[in-house]
Amino acid sequence: MSKAEVTMEVGNDGVAVITMSNPPVNALALAIIAGLKEKYAEAMRRNDVKAIVVTGKGGRFSGGFDINVFQKVHKTADLSHLPDASIDLLVNTVEDAKKPSVAAVEGLALGGGLEVALACHARIAAPKTQLGLPELSLGVIPGFGGTQRLPRLVGLSKAVEMMRLSKSISSEEGYKLGLVDAVVSSEELLKVSRRWALDIVNKRKPWVRSLHQTDKLGSVSEALEILKISRQQAKKTVPHLPQHQACLDVIEEGIVHGGYSGLLKETKVFNELVLSDTAKGLIHVFFAQRATSKVPNVTDIGLKPRNVKKVAVIGGGLMGSGIATALIISNIYVVLKEVNSEYLLKGIKTIEANVRGLVTKGKLTQDKARKALSMLKGVLDYSEFKDVDMVIEAVIENIPLKQKIFSEIEKICSPHCILATNTSTIDLNLVGEKISSQDRIIGAHFFSPAHVMPLLEVVRTEKTSAQVILDLMTVGKAIKKIPVVVRSCTGFAVNRTFFPYAQGAHFLVNLGVDLFRIDRVISNFGLPMGPFQLQDLSGYGVAEAVGKEFATAFQGRTFESPLVNLLLKNGRNGKQNGRGYYIYEKGSKPRPDPSVLPIIEESRRLANIMPGGKVLISAIKGGFIAFCI
Numbered sequence: 001m002s003k004a005e006v007t008m009e010v011g012n013d014g015v016a017v018i019t020m021s022n023p024p025v026n027a028l029a030l031a032i033i034a035g036l037k038e039k040y041a042e043a044m045r046r047n048d049v050k051a052i053v054v055t056g057k058g059g060r061f062s063g064g065f066d067i068n069v070f071q072k073v074h075k076t077a078d079l080s081h082l083p084d085a086s087i088d089l090l091v092n093t094v095e096d097a098k099k100p101s102v103a104a105v106e107g108l109a110l111g112g113g114l115e116v117a118l119a120c121h122a123r124i125a126a127p128k129t130q131l132g133l134p135e136l137s138l139g140v141i142p143g144f145g146g147t148q149r150l151p152r153l154v155g156l157s158k159a160v161e162m163m164r165l166s167k168s169i170s171s172e173e174g175y176k177l178g179l180v181d182a183v184v185s186s187e188e189l190l191k192v193s194r195r196w197a198l199d200i201v202n203k204r205k206p207w208v209r210s211l212h213q214t215d216k217l218g219s220v221s222e223a224l225e226i227l228k229i230s231r232q233q234a235k236k237t238v239p240h241l242p243q244h245q246a247c248l249d250v251i252e253e254g255i256v257h258g259g260y261s262g263l264l265k266e267t268k269v270f271n272e273l274v275l276s277d278t279a280k281g282l283i284h285v286f287f288a289q290r291a292t293s294k295v296p297n298v299t300d301i302g303l304k305p306r307n308v309k310k311v312a313v314i315g316g317g318l319m320g321s322g323i324a325t326a327l328i329i330s331n332i333y334v335v336l337k338e339v340n341s342e343y344l345l346k347g348i349k350t351i352e353a354n355v356r357g358l359v360t361k362g363k364l365t366q367d368k369a370r371k372a373l374s375m376l377k378g379v380l381d382y383s384e385f386k387d388v389d390m391v392i393e394a395v396i397e398n399i400p401l402k403q404k405i406f407s408e409i410e411k412i413c414s415p416h417c418i419l420a421t422n423t424s425t426i427d428l429n430l431v432g433e434k435i436s437s438q439d440r441i442i443g444a445h446f447f448s449p450a451h452v453m454p455l456l457e458v459v460r461t462e463k464t465s466a467q468v469i470l471d472l473m474t475v476g477k478a479i480k481k482i483p484v485v486v487r488s489c490t491g492f493a494v495n496r497t498f499f500p501y502a503q504g505a506h507f508l509v510n511l512g513v514d515l516f517r518i519d520r521v522i523s524n525f526g527l528p529m530g531p532f533q534l535q536d537l538s539g540y541g542v543a544e545a546v547g548k549e550f551a552t553a554f555q556g557r558t559f560e561s562p563l564v565n566l567l568l569k570n571g572r573n574g575k576q577n578g579r580g581y582y583i584y585e586k587g588s589k590p591r592p593d594p595s596v597l598p599i600i601e602e603s604r605r606l607a608n609i610m611p612g613g614k615v616l617i618s619a620i621k622g623g624f625i626a627f628c629i
């Protein structure tokens with residue numbers, strides 16, 4: 001790893017170009033911050049320097065403050081690891097300096113990286129540069145003036161949206177909003193930036209100190225109204241994440257009392273949040289997520305991923321259609337196979353609806369939607385399987401059926417074709433029991449809805465080859481998933497963890513606890529939804545099949561609730577047929593369905609685990625609360 005350094009070159013034009021270098025993202029490590037401070041001091045001292053251009057090496061400006069420093073602070077609870085740079089460096093050294101600075105921004109400028117650029121007096125960017133303040137996704141807030149300068153450059157509403165959603169914008173959008181002063185080619189970037197800096201010196205361009213701009217903020221009352229609405233939204237959507245309200249408080253401080261006052265509050269609040277449990281958790285997730293892409297003896301043995309251009313998906317149900325959608329929107333050609341025309345048409349219609357949904361949500365353009373759907377072909381036999389690079393089996397959780405399919409595709413497909421199954425629970429050694437190509441068997445466990453949920457469990461057996469694992473990991477990243485490699489066992493990692501949770505919920509209901517209360521407690525705790533609403537979403541067939549697998553694998557150690565089977569017999573299948581624990585009506589939130597109560601009572605009677613038939617509310621309340629929290 002090359003060392004972090006900051007260099008400075010002074011041209012004959014009197015412009016000092018200060019370059020940050022800390023591959024791969026020019027993170028603002030403490031050495032970079034120290035280097036920036038040192039070079040700025042030198043630039044200010046030198047009489048041959050009229051102006052400064054700040055830039056990043058390697059086609060990226062900066063991915064922000066070095067998140068490793070947060071980990072150090074978490075380990076030591078010592079905030080002195082954090083640079084006290086907001087006022088000292090960004091205001092006194094950059095923004096209020098006697099010589100102007102221009103940021104030459106390329107690739108990305110995120111977090112503290114963008115904050116450095118915001119403290120400059122102009123920003124020149126290359127096309128499609130990613131600009132954002134994603135700090136809230138790490139449990140903190142922009143700690144170097146972003147809460148004050150961004151609203152003053154792009155307007156309060158846009159700034160709040162960018163910070164609260166950790167949403168980046170392109171340099172083109174930044175130019176329209178006033179965040180970027182010019183968008184020029186990479187080749188022209190430094191030249192235009194140098195000229196811009198000299199134009200500021202010669203009063204041909206404005207010398208803008210964004211901290212003191214107010215024209216984009218509107219009136220204080222308008223601003224306070226915007227912040228009030230944002231607070232209500234945050235309270236509704238992320239009631240458990242303190243950084244959202246804190247960020248709005250800091251922005252408000254600056255609007256009411258001025259940018260400088262806002263900076264002082266920002267530093268104080270930033271330091272408080274750095275030590276919060278939320279920040280500790282989210283920063284752990286940041287590194288844990290990246291660690292999943294490093295698999296010993298797979299990603300570190302010099303293998304190159306093979307190009308997967310065409311994938312066959314077997315089964316056009318909820319999962320198969322979602323998987324097919326995820327593939328085609330990432331320009332991977334899909335052959336979707338079903339057993340009959342009715343099911344095939346239903347699967348294709350679901351995929352079309354998925355794609356339309358992404359367009360409606362602004363996640364896909366119409367053109368890309370059309371292109372995606374042109375990469376889908378429905379078939380009723382294996383005739384198109386001869387040249388596929390991967391098959392993903394996504395049929396019902398039935399072992400003999402899966403074994404039959406794997407025998408068939410091993411004969412039909414090419415010898416290099418990856419043979420993947422989307423099973424959520426069944427041991428892969430069972431699925432592949434009847435074929436010889438044990439090295440090509442792998443689990444590609446997507447999570448519903450498969451075209452939305454980021455997690456992809458890559459399930460390996462002892463015999464799965466490293467090449468096949470790497471290939472599936474690469475496809476996973478290409479379709480914007482987070483591939484996590486796990487070993488094959490009943491339930492793999494996610495369902496093995498989820499199963500006891502679901503068991504506990506059913507156990508409590510059969511002990512007499514109100515089912516809807518369980519969902520409320522879990523969603524109030526912070527999960528997106530409770531176990532029963534989730535069961536409605538995934539359907540009861542999956543629950544029934546997975547339950548049988550666990551009962552077989554862990555004989556005598558599972559609680560076999562009668563409830564799901566009773567619901568299926570009652571013609572219910574959750575959200576899929578609109579009849580579950582909840583009533584599902586278009587445009588409204590799911591409502592508890594009172595007609596399910598007699599079925600719950602029947603389950604309790606059959607389970608017969610209420611001591612003496614009485615519900616021990618008091619004991620359960622204690623146990624229940626302890627269990628859920």
Ligand SMILES: CCCCCCCCCCCCC/C=C/C(=O)SCCNC(=O)CCNC(=O)[C@H](O)C(C)(C)COP(=O)(O)OP(=O)(O)OC[C@H]1O[C@@H](n2cnc3c(N)ncnc32)[C@H](O)[C@@H]1OP(=O)(O)O
Binds near residue numbers: 036063068085141
């Ligand atoms: C004199 C005047 C100047 C003074 C200057 C003072 C400035 C002081 C700054 C202090 C600011 C405090 C307040 C600001 C806080 C922050 O900035 S918090 C961080 C905000 N930034 C982010 O959240 C971005 C996080 N990173 C990403 O989103 C992505 O990594 C990326 C940048 C978009 C790149 O993605 P991709 O190409 O997919 O690569 P990855 O695999 O994600 O990452 C590659 C490796 O780089 C590591 N990494 C990425 N970002 C950071 C980071 N910010 N800090 C440390 N390390 C980072 C990542 O972990 C990967 O590492 P390996 O796994 O080891 O390869």
